[in-house]
Amino acid sequence: AQRVTQPEKLLSVFKGAPVELKCNYSYSGSPELFWYVQYSRQRLQLLLRHISRESIKGFTADLNKGETSFHLKKPFAQEEDSAMYYCALSGGSNYKLTFGKGTLLTVNP
Amino acid sequence: ETGVTQSPTHLIKTRGQQVTLRCSSQSGHNTVSWYQQALGQGPQFIFQYYREEENGRGNFPPRFSGLQFPNYSSELNVNALELDDSALYLCASSPGGQAKLFFGSGTQLSVL
Secondary structure (H helix, E strand, C coil), rough: CHHEEECCEEEEEEEEEECCCCCCCCCCCCCEEEEEEEECCCEEECCCCCCCCCCCCCCCEEEEEEECCCEEECCCCCCCCCCCEEEEEECCCCCCCCECCCCEEEEEC | CCCCEEECCCEECCCCCCCEEECCCCCCCCEEEEEEECCCCCCCEEEEEECEEEECCCCCCEEEEEEECCCEEEEEECCCCCCCHEEEEEEEECCCCCCCCECCCEEEEEEE
């Protein structure tokens, strides 16, 4: 069974502070991990995926298979980063995504 | 390039009724997935269609059914609506064989 856990429902930081959104997963095979983001009044969109190993809007995420984690990090948070963040896992051939419950990030001025 | 569009945006139904939700996939995408997002939860996979065939299904009862048309647009049908079916229904399209999904804005369904 696939499961994604985001332990923090809410996360509040000040502008310029580092931010880390936690994601842990459970999957017996080799997963593909994603972070999706939903800004206010916008649709859900892909932020980054682990296989591309890229940095988007200053965010990075490293897949740690030993700890089964895929935490999202940014060294200096900006107010425009305030949004709902969902960690998601894909396993198997039909690319079904299993989402976590999401973390609402608020970056205060 | 046209993104994923869903209709209607909002819908109110009563328990026991049937509902059809519609989705137009992004240009060039032949795979459509449907997700249910209850309040305070992450999206939950309902099923996926690839080239007009169901290609995977989540833990939803048979009264949730779907279709994909030759132009890759899709419908989600729910029969015998229950109060717990109240949720945001998201459609997502992708090019075949890729896990990168492009989401629509969703249909908010309320069952009274």
